Each structure stands twice: as C-alpha cells, then as structure tokens.
Amino acid sequence: MPLPDQHFELGELELALGDSLPNARLAYVTLGTLNSRGDNAILVLHGYTSSHRFVLEDDPDNAEGSWGPLIGPGKAIDTNRYFVIAPNALGSSYGSTGPGDINERTGKRWGPEFPALTFEDQTNAQQALLAWLGVQQLHAVMGLSMGGFGAFQWAVQYPEKLRKVIPVLTAPWGSLNQAASHQAVTAVLESSAAWHNGWYYEHLSQMQDTLEGIRIKTLERYGVPAWLESELHDAIKVQARLHDMARHWAAKFDANAMLALRAMINRFDVRARLTEAHAELLYVLCRTDSLFPPSIVSETLDQWPKSAGTAKYVEIDSDYGHFASSLDWHKWAGALKQFLDH
Template structure:
C-alpha cells in the first residue's frame, strides 16, 4: 500500500462508544500517509499532531504553530518513509476533516456545535486504533508528535502498551493540571462570547466568529515563539506584528472555534503519570529550552518518574530560540537524535 501526504483520506466508524458512555454515530477520521505499508504491516509510524494543527504538519512548509515536520518525516529523513509507513491522523473533534462541532449530528440532523460530546484523549487515540485496524495494523514501530501530539503518544503507551515499540513525545507533558485545562476553556469561552455571532457556540448560520478567533490566534502564536522566527527575516516591529496577524488570519479561516473548546475540555482528565509502570515502549522525551508552555524544568520530574517506573527513557533538551515551535523550526538540531531513536527500535 502506498499513498501521498497530499491526498487526504477519510475513515468512517459507524458507531463509536466514548469513554464516558455516549454513543457517537457515523464518525469520520481524516488522515494522510507517506511511504509503503510492508506486506506484514510491521513498519508503521503514527504521527500525532498538535492542538491547533493537523495532518498537514508533515507537508513541506506547512504553516502550523509547531512548525512543519516535513524535515523529520519523509524519504531519507529521521522517520524515513523509504522504510516506514507514516500515518498522520486528524484528531476526533479537531478541524481538517474529522468529525467535529461543525459536522452534522446524524441523529438530530443539525450541527453538533456546543452539543459535541465530551471526549477524552483516550477517545481520540481509540479512533486512531480503529483506523489502524482497518488497514490490518495491530503493531506500531513508533508514535511521534509535538505538543497535544505528545499527549496522544503518552496516552497510547499506557492504554495500549503492547502495541508500540517506542514513543517520542516532543514539547509536551504526560499530564495537564485540571485547573489549567479548566482555565483555558473558561478563557476561550469568555473571549469568544464577546463576538456578536457567538450565540452560545451556535454561530454557523450567523457568519462565524472569525475576528475573535484571529485575536485568540495572535496571542497563541506569540507564546509559540513566532516573533523569534519572524525576526530571522524582519526587523520592523510593525512588520512582524502584521505578519503574525496574517498568519493568524489564514489559520482562523480554516479552524473551528468550537474545536478549540472540545480539545481543551478533553484535557481535563489527562494525566498518565500514575500509570508510567504500564509503559513498555522506549521513550524519547524532547523539550525546548525557550518553550513557555512546556519549560525544560518539566524534565526534572518526568524523567525520574519514568526511570522509577522501569521505563527505558532518554531526554533531549533542544537548544532553540523558537520556543514551542522549535521541534519543526529547528528540526535539524534534533533530527540526528530522532534518527538514532528510530534505529534503536529495529
């Protein structure tokens, strides 16, 4: 089986039972692939994307917050698609093709909107597991992903410990304090509710909430280290601010505001630290020196806890000025480490 990253595909799940018990019908998962699936299906690498990006993160020059991973996934690259079959799946509840708040509920025949069911990170990866099963895949060489993608990698390792040889969670953490996720949800709702079209999240027939979404994205990009990236080619502060707004506008036109809330709510119960002993996979944990969201101090607690649980884990501090965008923007700085990690998995 061969495929191209520029040919997004969809996988349909007739019925999906959520962790909290609710049944969703006609769930769609969008995904992209690169490489050739081996006859015995033992060469699969799952690429998990961040909070506000999608499978397009593996495309050349992808304009995603965490930076394009095209330098890391592809022919001859650390996740070498001459050897591995890479699958990048769009999260349940996210934009870019999977079932989300803008989708029509087959039962009510109206958009889910704010009525989209409460999902968990375990639900997100369970849909990925069904996607893999559809391809006859029951084992993974590795799961590699930044930010929210790292949450997924950690969750995979504890939910399905015998299915994966290695995980590389990057600029991320194995837990999110509940107050942090609750705070994010509250801030998002407070900001979005200021838009006259908000209507409690039922804004689809009223023209959307684009302007407010742009403002939210501008603030997010600044925490991602975008200003440092733009200073490589720009010096005028006004020019940099305009470039950030332009990038934010392009993103806001393709992402649904409710998806931000859905995925933030899914983190309210995310914490796998007490389950480290379940992990059988080898771990490569990567943080960025200048990341405001996941500072390098996290390693001082995460790494000893992994070791104490008997997990084979290595840590890399990425020396980058690009903050949360470092994994893509400075891919060359940690590509050799990722390549060695992949080789170590056999």
C-alpha cells in the same frame, strides 16, 4: 499535486464518558509503505490547533509548525524505511468528525452539543484505523504538544502495541498551563456578539474576527514573533505577518472545536499510569518553551519503568519556544533518527 486526505469510517464510536459518536470518521494521510509484517509503522499526532497535514512540507495550516523537514525519504523519519500515518483528531476542524459537522440525530451541526471526548477515545479510534490499514505493531508513536498527550496515552493504553514513544513539547498531563488558558479563551468567545451560546454559524465572519484575536495571542505565547523577527528584521512586517497567519487559521478553525479539544486536554492525566508503559522513551522539550518548560522533565523520566529499556531526554536549544521542534528541526533530527533506527 498536494497529497490528498484519506478517510476512514469508524461507524458508531462508543466514548469513554458514556456517550457515542454516530458515523464517526477520521481523516488521515500516509507516507511510505507498510511492510509485509505490518510492523514498520510510525503514528504521528498533531497539535491542538494544527492538522494532521503538519507532516507535509506544503501544509498551509501548520499552526504549531511543520514536521515536513523531518519526514521523507532519507530524513530523520525515513519513509523509505517507515510507514507514517498521521490522523486528524476527532473534534478537530480538518476532516475528522467535529463540532462543525452535522449531527444526524438532529439534522443540524453538533456545535456546542458535541460529545465530550477523552484521549482514550482518540486512541481507540486510531487503533481501529491502524487495524484497518493492516498495522500489526507500531514501531513508534510520536506527537507534538496535544499530540504528545496522545503519545503518552498510547504508551499506557496499548503498551504491547508500540516499541518506542516520542512525546515532543508536551507532558503526561494536560492541565499544565491549560486550565487558565481555557477559561480565558472561553471568556473571549462568550463576550463576542457572534457567539450566541456556541450557535454562531450564521455569524461566521464576525466569529472569525474574534478567533483571529485569540490566535495572535496564542502565536505570541508560542514564540512566533521571535522567529518572524529573525526572518523579517522589521517590527511592522512582523505584525503584518502575524496577523496574516492568524487570519488564515481563523478562517478554517471552528471555535467549538477549540473548546471541545481544550476540555479533552484538561481531562488528560496519565502520570499515575506511566509505570504501565513498555515502550522505550525519547522525551523532547525546548529550553525556551514556557508551555512545557524543561523543569518538568524529571517527573516523567523518574516514573518511566526501567524494564521498558531506554529512557532518553533531548532538550532543543532554541529561542523559538513552542515552535522549536519545527523551526529548529535540525537541532534534534539526529537524536530522533538515532532513536528510531536503533
């Protein structure tokens, strides 16, 4: 049986930019057991168009790839030893409060009127979840891509709450490669006959066609065709699989969630605050990731405070770009396990 989602009701969540989110909730899954001291927890944060269930091997929505091979009994993140918590981001499409939900103030979907979010809001919501679960101290916070932004945010927002931070295929600021992409995605959505200024919910089938086209371009940018070619060895089959992946994703993801999360990403920048961090750092990039190239590594490592202790860098030698941490998980699993266990 698939591991079911759990849900945490936040109540009214005050937001950093001045609005609030009534009856906010977080969807999440957990693996392992919290110890009696409440200090063996690892918070794992998902990517932009993925879901919290990317920590599970049977997740069908792993839009940036699955970390299931890394997480479980005896694995790099050993759930016999650690309590793993993976929440879905606010504003996403997989169970936490997002634009597709009903706004109780109006009785209709939030749609394009969903409140503006920040990573500070995400971190506050996650901290409320952890307190409710009984977590006293985080052993680590780790995240992939957008989740890595969240990991950096945790390191500067709650520096005393975590021992280790592991940002993967990401950076301490969000506008890297993102602003132009945001503009391009927005333009494609607005050009769709189904868009109706973001009130497209009566035209979902047509909007899903638009989303499928956006997703194919994203998967190409992430390096997925190279992986499919290595698996299928046939150009026609590669294109067919690419379209299948895009269609599956488009049937579930809310176009307004894309814009809400992308806007949040564009607001994110903690480079000036890195000196506030107390956690040990393991920073993971990939040789072929065009979104977060290894050339950016020194900007983070040079700013990480020496008083925090270890600051390590691991570069995944993979041809799979932004999918490398999942498809070539074995190439960094050893470094991850050593960092967590020592």
